[in-house]
Structures are given as C-alpha cells and as structure tokens.
Amino acid sequence: MSEIFDETRALFDLPEGIIYLDGNSLGPLPRATAGRVASCVTEEWGKLLITGWNRAGWMEMPRRIGDRIGRLIGAEPGTVVMGDTLSIKVYQALASALELRPGRRVILSDTGNFPSDLYMADGLVRTLGDGYALRTVAPEDVEAAITPDLAVLMVTEVDYRTGRRHDMARLIEKAHGAGALVVWDLAHSAGALPVDLAGAGADFAVGCTYKYLNSGPGGPAFIYVAPRHADKVRPALSGWLGHQAPFAFDLDYRPGDGIERMRVGTPPILQLAALEASLDIWDRIDMHDVRARSVELCEAFIAGVEATCPTLTLGSPRNPDERGSQVSFRHPEGYAIMQALIARGVIGDFRAPDTLRFGFTPLYTTLADVEGAVMALSGIMATDGWDRPEFKARAKVT
Amino acid sequence: MSEIFDETRALFDLPEGIIYLDGNSLGPLPRATAGRVASCVTEEWGKLLITGWNRAGWMEMPRRIGDRIGRLIGAEPGTVVMGDTLSIKVYQALASALELRPGRRVILSDTGNFPSDLYMADGLVRTLGDGYALRTVAPEDVEAAITPDLAVLMVTEVDYRTGRRHDMARLIEKAHGAGALVVWDLAHSAGALPVDLAGAGADFAVGCTYKYLNSGPGGPAFIYVAPRHADKVRPALSGWLGHQAPFAFDLDYRPGDGIERMRVGTPPILQLAALEASLDIWDRIDMHDVRARSVELCEAFIAGVEATCPTLTLGSPRNPDERGSQVSFRHPEGYAIMQALIARGVIGDFRAPDTLRFGFTPLYTTLADVEGAVMALSGIMATDGWDRPEFKARAKVT
Numbered sequence: 001m002s003e004i005f006d007e008t009r010a011l012f013d014l015p016e017g018i019i020y021l022d023g024n025s026l027g028p029l030p031r032a033t034a035g036r037v038a039s040c041v042t043e044e045w046g047k048l049l050i051t052g053w054n055r056a057g058w059m060e061m062p063r064r065i066g067d068r069i070g071r072l073i074g075a076e077p078g079t080v081v082m083g084d085t086l087s088i089k090v091y092q093a094l095a096s097a098l099e100l101r102p103g104r105r106v107i108l109s110d111t112g113n114f115p116s117d118l119y120m121a122d123g124l125v126r127t128l129g130d131g132y133a134l135r136t137v138a139p140e141d142v143e144a145a146i147t148p149d150l151a152v153l154m155v156t157e158v159d160y161r162t163g164r165r166h167d168m169a170r171l172i173e174k175a176h177g178a179g180a181l182v183v184w185d186l187a188h189s190a191g192a193l194p195v196d197l198a199g200a201g202a203d204f205a206v207g208c209t210y211k212y213l214n215s216g217p218g219g220p221a222f223i224y225v226a227p228r229h230a231d232k233v234r235p236a237l238s239g240w241l242g243h244q245a246p247f248a249f250d251l252d253y254r255p256g257d258g259i260e261r262m263r264v265g266t267p268p269i270l271q272l273a274a275l276e277a278s279l280d281i282w283d284r285i286d287m288h289d290v291r292a293r294s295v296e297l298c299e300a301f302i303a304g305v306e307a308t309c310p311t312l313t314l315g316s317p318r319n320p321d322e323r324g325s326q327v328s329f330r331h332p333e334g335y336a337i338m339q340a341l342i343a344r345g346v347i348g349d350f351r352a353p354d355t356l357r358f359g360f361t362p363l364y365t366t367l368a369d370v371e372g373a374v375m376a377l378s379g380i381m382a383t384d385g386w387d388r389p390e391f392k393a394r395a396k397v398t
Numbered sequence: 399m400s401e402i403f404d405e406t407r408a409l410f411d412l413p414e415g416i417i418y419l420d421g422n423s424l425g426p427l428p429r430a431t432a433g434r435v436a437s438c439v440t441e442e443w444g445k446l447l448i449t450g451w452n453r454a455g456w457m458e459m460p461r462r463i464g465d466r467i468g469r470l471i472g473a474e475p476g477t478v479v480m481g482d483t484l485s486i487k488v489y490q491a492l493a494s495a496l497e498l499r500p501g502r503r504v505i506l507s508d509t510g511n512f513p514s515d516l517y518m519a520d521g522l523v524r525t526l527g528d529g530y531a532l533r534t535v536a537p538e539d540v541e542a543a544i545t546p547d548l549a550v551l552m553v554t555e556v557d558y559r560t561g562r563r564h565d566m567a568r569l570i571e572k573a574h575g576a577g578a579l580v581v582w583d584l585a586h587s588a589g590a591l592p593v594d595l596a597g598a599g600a601d602f603a604v605g606c607t608y609k610y611l612n613s614g615p616g617g618p619a620f621i622y623v624a625p626r627h628a629d630k631v632r633p634a635l636s637g638w639l640g641h642q643a644p645f646a647f648d649l650d651y652r653p654g655d656g657i658e659r660m661r662v663g664t665p666p667i668l669q670l671a672a673l674e675a676s677l678d679i680w681d682r683i684d685m686h687d688v689r690a691r692s693v694e695l696c697e698a699f700i701a702g703v704e705a706t707c708p709t710l711t712l713g714s715p716r717n718p719d720e721r722g723s724q725v726s727f728r729h730p731e732g733y734a735i736m737q738a739l740i741a742r743g744v745i746g747d748f749r750a751p752d753t754l755r756f757g758f759t760p761l762y763t764t765l766a767d768v769e770g771a772v773m774a775l776s777g778i779m780a781t782d783g784w785d786r787p788e789f790k791a792r793a794k795v796t
Contacts, residue, residue, distance in 0.1 A: 004592075013440075013444050015444070015445050015447070018447075020447060022447065022448045025448050025626035026443075026447060026448045026451075028444070028447055029439065029440070029444040033439060034436060034444075035437045037435060037436070037439055037668065038432060038435070038436055041427065041431060041432045041435055041672070042411075042427070042432050043612070044409050044615075045414070045424075045427050045615055046426070046427040046432075047413050048414075049413070049418060049420065049424060049426055049745060050423050050424045050745060051745075052424075052615060053424075053615070058615055058616075071667050074637055076434050079760060084482065084483070084486065084663075085481075085637070085662060085663025085664055086480070086663055086664070087635070087637035087638065087662050087663035088482065088486060088637075088662060088663060089419050090636060095525060097781075100470070111649055114649050115638055115641070115648060115651075116638035116639075116663065118649060118650075118651075119636045119637060119638055119641065120635070120636060120637060122636060122650075122651050123632075123634050123635055123636035123651070124525075124634075125634060126632070127493060127522075127525055127634045128525060128526075128527070129526070129527075129529065130528065136649065151474065176501060188557045191561065208664070210664065216439070216443050216452070216667070216668060217442075217443055217450060217664070217666075217668070218456075218664050218665050218666035218667040218668065218669070218670070219666075220666075221663075232520075234524070235521060236521050236522075236524070237485070237486065237489060237518070237527045238517045238520060238521035239415060239485035239486075239514050239515060239517060239518060240485065240512075241514075243513070243517065248748065248750065249513050249750065250513060250517075251509055251513060251514075251516060251534065253513075253517040253520050253521070261440070264485050264486060265427065265482075265483025265484055265485035265486060265514065265619075266483055266484070266608065266615070266616050267616050268615075268616035268617075268618075268666050268668075268669050269614070269615035269616040269617070270435065270614060270616065270666075270668045270672060271616070271668050271669060272616070274439070274668060292747035298589050317670065324450075342627040347447065347448060347449075349448065350643075352559070352647065354644065365439050368780050375493075382608055390519060396458055
C-alpha cells in the first residue's frame with residue numbers, strides 16, 4: 001500500500017520546505033494539471049472556438065467527470081453531475097427532496113454542519129414560506145431528533161471543525177423509517193474516506209472538489225440523486241442545460257432525463273479540465289487504501305502531539321471509526337499557535353474560537369510529514385510558553 | 399478609431415484561415431490569457447496553496463473584476479459582483495426583485511428572452527407558489543403589457559435570435575411608473591454596446607462574460623444591484639460568501655453589505671483569472687467606439703448579403719438603433735447553409751427553425767472579415783442552388 005502513495009506523492013507539485021496539512025481546505029496542485037489546463041486554453045478554446053462544445057467534448061464533461069467521482073463515493077453510473085458551487089447544489093438537493101415529501105415542512109440539520117448549508121436551507125425555507133422551517137440540533141442529537149414530521153434530514157457526513165463522522169447507513173435507515181429523505185454533504189468525505197451511497201440507500205448527496213479531490217480554487221461541485229428519485233423531481237433551479245433539449249430553445253421547461261436535470265447553466269470548462277487532471281490520479285486509487293493510510297497518519301499525529309504537547313486537547317473523536325480524515329486540537333491560544341506553525345512551514349488552519357485543524361491526505365502526506373509537524377508544533381509550544389499548565393486548565397473549561 | 403481596433407485584434411489568438419462571427423456565443427482567446435491562467439495555476443495555487451485566498455487576492459476577485467465590468471455597463475463602483483452562471487444570477491435577481499414588491503406576484507417577460515431566463519423564472523414561481531406567475535408576451539408587446547399588477551419585468555436587452563434591442567431607458571421608466579422593478583439580462587449587451595445602468599435608473603442586471611467579454615468557456619456571470627436596493631434584500635441564495643462575516647462561521651445568516659450579499663459560494667478562480675486577462679484589453683476601450691465600429695460592420699454585412707444573396711431575408715431590425723451587435727438572416731435551408739459556411743471557415747451559428755446568426759465584435763472583426771464572409775456566403779448560395787427563387791417565396795411565408 002505504501003508504494004502506491006510513494007507514487008502518488010510524486011504526482012503533486014508541493015513547494016519545498018512545506019508540510020501541507022490543509023488539503024481538507026484546498027488540495028495542492030497535481031503536476032499534470034498545468035499542462036491539461038494550458039491545453040484546454042490554447043488547443044481547445046483557442047483553436048476550436050465555439051466548436052469545442054462538441055469537438056472537445058465540453059458539453060459532456062459534467063456527466064463524464066461525474067461518473068469518475070461517482071466511483072469514489074459509491075454512486076451508480078449516471079447518477080452524478082458536476083456544476084455550480086456546493087452551496088447551489090445544497091439548495092437544489094434540498095428543494096428536490098422537499099418536493100418529494102409534500103405535506104412535510106421541516107428540514108433537520110445540526111450545528112456542526114458547514115454554515116453555508118444552513119444559510120442555503122434558511123434561504124430556501126424563506127422562499128418557500130408557508131410553514132417550511134429549518135430545525136437544528138447538536139451533532140450528537142441528530143438521530144434522536146428524527147421525528148415523523150421530518151421532510152428532510154440534511155447533514156455533512158464529516159464535521160468541518162472536529163472531524164466527527166455521522167453514521168451514514170444508520171441515519172439513512174432511521175430517516176427512511178420516519179418517512180424522511182436525507183441530503184448528504186460530502187465536502188469532507190469525497191476522496192477522504194470510502195462512501196457507499198448506493199449501498200447505504202442514499203437519496204441525495206452533494207460535495208465539492210477543491211479539497212481532497214484537488215481540483216483547484218473554486219473547482220466545481222457535484223450532486224448525486226438516487227435513480228429512484230431522479231426522474232420524479234422538477235428542479236427549482238431549472239436552467240437550460242437541465243432541459244430535455246437545450247438547443248431546441250423551447251419556451252417551456254421540460255426536465256432532462258435523470259441526473260441531467262440537475263445541470264443548470266454553462267459549465268466552467270477550465271475548472272473542469274483542472275479537475276480531470278486530478279482525477280487521472282484518483283482513477284487508480286482504492287478508497288479503502290486511502291482510508292487505511294489516513295487512519296495511520298491521524299493516529300500517529302494524535303499520539304505524537306499528545307506525547308509532547310500537554311496543553312493541547314484533542315477536539316476530534318478518539319475512535320478512528322468516528323472520525324473523517326482530519327484531526328483537531330484545541331487551545332485557548334490556538335490562533336497564535338497556528339500562525340507560528342505556518343511561519344515554520346507547517347500549514348494547517350484555525351477555526352474560531354480555539355480549534356487548530358489538520359487534514360491528512362494520503363495521496364501526498366507521509367509519516368515523515370506527520371513527524372515533522374509534531375516536532376514543529378511541540379517546539380513552538382515549548383519555546384513560546386504555550387505549554388504552561390494554566391492553558392490546560394483554561395482549555396478544560398472551554 | 400480604426401487604429402484602436404487594429405491594435406486590439408493583434409491581442410487575440412485567432413486561428414489561421416478562419417473568419418469568426420460567433421463571438422456572441424463564445425469569444426476567442428486573448429493572447430495574454432494562457433499566461434495569466436498558467437500563472438494562476440502554478441505560481442498562485444501551486445506555490446501559495448491555501449494562502450492564495452489572501453496573498454493572491456482570490457477572495458476579492460469577484461468584487462475587483464465586478465468593478466471593471468461595471469465600467470462597461472454604466473454601473474456605479476461597488477455595485478457589480480462576479481460568480482455562478484447567468485441562470486443562477488437570473489434566479490437571484492428575480493427573487494430579490496420580487497421581495498422588494500410584496501403583494502405583487504407577476505413577472506412579465508417576452509418570448510424572445512433566452513429560454514433559460516424563462517425556465518429559471520418558472521422554477522422560482524413554482525418554488526414560491528402562492529399565486530406567483532410568469533407572463534410572457536411577444537417582444538414588441540412588452541411595453542403595452544406593463545400593467546399595475548406587475549412585480550417585475552425581466553427582459554434581455556438584445557434578443558439572442560434577432561438582435562432586436564429593447565429600449566432600456568423607456569421600459570424602465572414605464573415599469574417604474576407602474577410600480578414594478580426591472581431585471582435586465584445583458585448577455586448580448588455587455589461588451590457589445592454602451593449600457594448606462596445608473597443613468598437609466600436600472601434596478602437589477604445580470605450577464606455572462608464568455609461572449610463579448612472573452613472570458614472563455616464557462617466563464618463566470620455577473621450581477622448588478624442598484625445601490626438603493628442592495629441593502630434591502632435578503633438573498634434567496636444565501637451562501638456563506640454573501641454573509642456579513644463568512645469566516646466567523648456563525649450559524650445564522652446575516653447578509654453582507656450591499657452587493658456582497660449576492661455572492662454565494664467559492665468563486666471559480668481559474669475562470670476569473672482568464673477573465674482578468676481579457677479585461678486588460680477591455681479596460682482601454684470606450685464602448686462608444688465599439689458601438690460605432692459595430693454598426694459599421696453590421697451595415698456592411700447587411701448591404702453585402704442583400705446585394706448578393708436574394709433568397710436570404712433579414713431577420714434583424716433594419717434600423718441600427720434597434721439592433722445589438724449581431725445580424726440574423728433567415729432561409730428555409732438555414733441549417734445546411736450554415737454548415738457549408740462553417741466548412742469554408744466562416745463561423746456563425748444557426749438557431750432553429752431558420753435563422754443564420756452572425757456576431758460582429760469590433761475588438762477582432764475587420765471590414766475585410768465582413769467582405770470575406772459575404773463572398774463565402776454568396777458563393778455557397780449560388781453553387782449549392784440555395785438562391786433559387788422558390789426559397790425566397792418559402793422564406794416569406796415562414
């Protein structure tokens with residue numbers, strides 16, 4: 001297994017002297033991407049001009065790429081399509097799910113969900129009016145809050161702050177038992193851990209590609225709709241490329257077949273080309289290998305930090321089965337610690353009020369990176385006096 | 399004036415032997431774009447990684463670029479922001495406009511509007527329910543159809559098929575007189591002709607950048623909101639980057655100031671970089687020069703075709719004041735004629751049932767191009783027998 005990842009690491013263009021533990025926020029540049037994007041610009045757009053839509057296959061990219069991502073998340077062929085941003089895809093999925101549950105008006109989510117998902121749900125329920133509502137509970141209370149009045153449960157599988165992971169199969173079973181549908185946000189799952197949408201009986205899923213899937217800043221999102229639902233909804237965001245015959249230019253909207261109707265406007269071809277280059281790496285990857293290595297990296301990091309940094313408190317679940325591919329530690333001076341760490345070339349990020357967040361991405365993160373990060377962190381803690389016992393006491397009451 | 403356009407033409411990378419009259423569908427590649435995109439990929443994303451959001455100014459690109467486009471459409475500084483696709487921006491503008499007219503429920507549009515705008519409006523009124531409705535009339539009947547029950551008039555300034563141009567100032571005055579707001583789609587206006595949004599008292603406007611503005615396939619859209627409205631609406635598509643403090647990760651949505659709230663999700667940085675390279679050309683352009691040259695090119699094309707192709711019927715208004723920067727001709731065998739023309743290296747496009755469409759884009763289209771296109775077209779018409787009088791008769795009854 002480790003040979004695979006020695007090979008994949010060589011496929012990324014990582015700056016010298018950097019340990020990059022923020023691939024859960026923006027993945028690094030694959031070496032092949034610059035060439036693929038340049039070719040899309042000069043050979044396709046430059047030479048084919050408008051005919052690129054057919055001759056370079058641009059029009060089919062959202063479906064073609066959707067299938068490649070589908071393999072990584074356990075989706076059936078033809079059920080995933082690319083486009084827009086994750087926030088827009090959340091709106092689309094939620095609106096569609098609500099339409100499939102007429103008479104029910106409650107969306108349930110949790111306070112660990114990424115805020116944009118909650119904001120988009122808020123915008124949708126305001127637009128729908130008429131008693132529609134968003135209800136939020138703590139992440140650990142989601143299962144108990146699945147009640148028979150629920151229309152849709154909307155959760156992010158892996159919590160962006162803590163790395164806490166929801167049990168997908170269990171929540172789907174519970175929600176379906178209550179007559180509700182589920183919308184999964186896979187922002188911190190796709191490329192991070194094995195996902196089995198079809199096997200778990202998922203209804204809708206959405207996700208982004210610029211984190212673990214390395215599509216670059218602002219890469220397009222994806223949406224999954226289970227085949228049993230795909231032909232039943234009339235999309236709220238009913239754009240021309242989701243029409244049955246976009247180039248007939250009919251005045252009336254007729255939704256395209258299945259997942260096609262989740263397309264909206266003209267797809268971002270340069271960003272899709274960048275994503276294609278990255279997927280050339282992902283196509284050879286088994287997500288179970290990624291998972292095994294991810295757990296190994298995370299466990300090594302937790303053990304190293306806990307052995308050397310007594311005032312840092314683990315903010316992620318200790319059991320790997322309950323975690324995604326990231327680890328958080330908490331400290332009242334977390335912001336300053338992360339700044340010092342970044343200055344030393346170890347790139348993680350900080351989330352208010354006190355969370356240091358580290359992403360572990362087996363395609364290019366090594367055990368040597370983990371050791372280097374632990375050494376840098378423990379060095380900073382000692383040098384700057386952040387390992388004084390008073391910080392531990394403050395962390396405990398946070 | 400012609401010296402300006404000699405200079406700008408040299409800034410585009412046009413394939414040898416091609417006369418490109420489809421820049422109203424997809425603009426060609428500026429020479430500087432490949433370098434700018436490559437630098438964004440390798441120097442910014444590759445080297446700065448996550449810090450590119452601040453250090454490369456990515457996070458500010460939607461506003462910074464919005465202002466540059468704003469100059470071309472007569473928008474006040476700070477009133478235009480980039481992102482998403484035109485269809486999404488239509489939905490956002492419409493939803494916001496409707497919210498500013500509580501108690502009114504009718505959107506008026508015309509059958510010459512680009513179908514996706516009608517589809518998005520349809521999706522929105524279905525989502526709103528509760529008596530909201532989309533009403534469409536023929537383009538020439540719009541003014542008369544502005545009635546006191548209207549909430550919003552939604553029109554594309556220049557008809558994508560015929561090039562027919564609505565009178566912006568007049569329709570705004572009429573709509574405001576009836577208590578309605580107006581949403582303008584500038585897809586065929588931005589970069590095509592002078593637009594004076596502020597001067598005309600516009601409320602909302604949206605548009606795309608991959609046509610006249612040469613941002614490349616799938617380049618991002620823009621949205622304009624008049625300063626008097628911008629702080630009053632709570633967006634339907636309430637994404638995190640439109641939040642007052644996106645990185646506070648609040649659970650509740652609080653709209654950002656003014657146009658900021660029209661941002662939704664993570665912006666497409668590679669496509670924005672491509673757009674920036676093109677705007678380096680546009681920054682030096684006076685839209686009145688573009689307009690004068692555009693009229694000259696269109697008039698020469700119409701005169702040339704009418705002098706040599708008796709069975710082609712002008713499908714655009716004859717008066718330049720009533721046209722955008724494109725010319726359509728109709729013929730019952732239009733599809734075959736366009737295919738033959740493209741095979742001869744003259745690239746226009748075809749819109750069912752019988753429209754040959756030609757875009758004139760002064761930044762890189764010359765009078766020699768117009769002459770070459772007329773010669774190719776008249777040659778095809780004669781050689782292939784499409785200039786037989788029977789076609790003229792059929793065209794007339796279409």
